[in-house]
Amino acid sequence: MNLYNIKHPEEQVNFAQAVRQGLGKDQGLFFPETIPTLTNIDELLALPLVERSQQILAALIGEEIPTETLNAMVKNAFTFPAPLAKVNDAIYALELFHGPTLAFKDFGGRFMAQALAAVRGEGKITILTATSGDTGAAVAHAFYGLENINVVILYPKGKISPLQEKLFCTLGGNIRTVAIESDFDACQALVKQAFDDEELRQAIGLNSANSINISRLLAQVCYYFEAVAQLPKEKRENVVVSVPSGNFGNLTAGLIAKTLGLPIKRFIASTNANDTVPRYLRSGQWEPNATVATLSNAMDVSRPNNWPRVEELFKRNGWNLADLGSDALNDAETEQALQAQNDEGYLCEPHGAIAYQVLKDQLQAGETGIFLCTAHPAKFKESVERILDIELPLPEALDKHNKLPLLSDVMENDFAKLRAYLLAK
Ligand SMILES: Cc1ncc(COP(=O)(O)O)c(C=O)c1O
Numbered sequence: 001m002n003l004y005n006i007k008h009p010e011e012q013v014n015f016a017q018a019v020r021q022g023l024g025k026d027q028g029l030f031f032p033e034t035i036p037t038l039t040n041i042d043e044l045l046a047l048p049l050v051e052r053s054q055q056i057l058a059a060l061i062g063e064e065i066p067t068e069t070l071n072a073m074v075k076n077a078f079t080f081p082a083p084l085a086k087v088n089d090a091i092y093a094l095e096l097f098h099g100p101t102l103a104f105k106d107f108g109g110r111f112m113a114q115a116l117a118a119v120r121g122e123g124k125i126t127i128l129t130a131t132s133g134d135t136g137a138a139v140a141h142a143f144y145g146l147e148n149i150n151v152v153i154l155y156p157k158g159k160i161s162p163l164q165e166k167l168f169c170t171l172g173g174n175i176r177t178v179a180i181e182s183d184f185d186a187c188q189a190l191v192k193q194a195f196d197d198e199e200l201r202q203a204i205g206l207n208s209a210n211s212i213n214i215s216r217l218l219a220q221v222c223y224y225f226e227a228v229a230q231l232p233k234e235k236r237e238n239v240v241v242s243v244p245s246g247n248f249g250n251l252t253a254g255l256i257a258k259t260l261g262l263p264i265k266r267f268i269a270s271t272n273a274n275d276t277v278p279r280y281l282r283s284g285q286w287e288p289n290a291t292v293a294t295l296s297n298a299m300d301v302s303r304p305n306n307w308p309r310v311e312e313l314f315k316r317n318g319w320n321l322a323d324l325g326s327d328a329l330n331d332a333e334t335e336q337a338l339q340a341q342n343d344e345g346y347l348c349e350p351h352g353a354i355a356y357q358v359l360k361d362q363l364q365a366g367e368t369g370i371f372l373c374t375a376h377p378a379k380f381k382e383s384v385e386r387i388l389d390i391e392l393p394l395p396e397a398l399d400k401h402n403k404l405p406l407l408s409d410v411m412e413n414d415f416a417k418l419r420a421y422l423l424a425k
Helices: 015-021 039-046 049-064 069-075 105-119 136-141 161-166 184-196 198-205 214-230 249-260 278-282 308-318 331-343 348-364 378-388 396-402 414-425
Strands: 004-005 010-012 030-032 084-086 089-096 126-128 149-156 176-181 237-245 266-271 323-327 366-374 407-410
Touching: 010 039, 010 089, 015 049, 015 105, 015 214, 030 214, 030 323, 049 069, 049 184, 049 214, 049 249, 049 407, 069 105, 084 214, 084 308, 084 323, 089 348, 105 149, 105 161, 105 214, 126 136, 126 176, 126 184, 126 407, 136 149, 136 161, 136 176, 136 323, 149 184, 161 396, 176 184, 184 323, 214 249, 237 348, 249 266, 266 278, 266 348, 323 348, 331 348, 331 378, 331 407, 348 366, 348 378, 407 414
Parallel strands: 089 366, 126 149, 149 176, 176 407, 237 266, 237 366, 266 323
Antiparallel strands: 004 010, 004 030, 084 089
16 A cells, blocks of 8 residues: 655655554655545445455555455454444434444554554554543553553543543553643643654654554544445435544545445534534635534544545545535534434434534435444533433443552653653563
8 A cells, every 4th residue: 555645745655654654744644545446335335344344454455464464453453343223214323432442433543553563563662642531541442462562651640530540541461551740731741752752762662653543544434334334225325424523534534435435425524613624615714713622522623634634535536525514513502412312212422413413404305314423422421411311321341440440650740750661661
């Protein structure tokens, strides 16, 4: 697989380099030089998730990764289902929260961990990352148990929810968690300092499990096929998919699936009040506002870093951006959407509720709508319980970790201490 840097097309890399490097020159995103057209879509749709995903990823990545290796990577990463739940005759929910950390990030994160393990070459790797809660869990679970890869996760002591902390600080093994006596910004600054320290980087094989990594997006392509595969055959024409969007990685993956030939008529980008893209699609002006905090906080992004990949796909396919649906919901509208969904018999959380409502508003007669449910309702327990006036039991995956002891080390906000800690491990 050949990829180029969207900002500097002369910078070209293969899949292994793109996975190891994450970003290109000037923070440019890597993008596949070609995306094949699959001619056996119906056959693919008849396969189970893992087998189908092995074939899709083989078509995208090519011969660079031996078939046996790639098949094992997919099998190890996709160990949980992505069921399509019927909400009503026209609308379905693609549930992407049945993985170990109950969020769609489990697909991309677990595949990236497998990819990195396969292409890392000789020597050890240390993944160092800072988290304000959720990313830490996805990274920890994705890399847990992989040989020769150590993971160190920094988080602000006492400033993440006890449940979030339990989810990733109870694993042990190759996952080390450090509670820094400061805030999230300090954790991020420590990580940055570590990456600026060339000697340290070399000594421990420092790598970031960056969310911009191409391997994550490629993995996410697979669940769009899974959605269509679960639709009754007579509903596979005129499919519209609504994607709750923050950094627009999820939408990029959907557009790659369409480029491969998956029959999706159109996409809708659904956002919260951080509405740079819906405004841009209406006015043609790219005018990010200051980011505002919302109920759907994982989408509180006003400068979505995957947007250049979306534009690249539209340009290369000769598609028109005017055909990309979009809208933004504020918090009051999000609450109403969550209630409306619940009245229809489907329990969701704020991100999925936005995607559902915008889909409902824009779906036309004769179309079948799918919205993505990116997190388990219990991950947003407080908001969901308050808005719907219900009590949500903890799902087993969370409850299991909740009962285990915390294994974190505690450290002052001091780079010299962190450096010594990393070198000693
Ligand atoms: C629960 C949830 N929904 C939606 C999104 C938005 O996805 P993307 O950033 O790929 O647009 C995120 C991103 O972190 C998320 O955590």
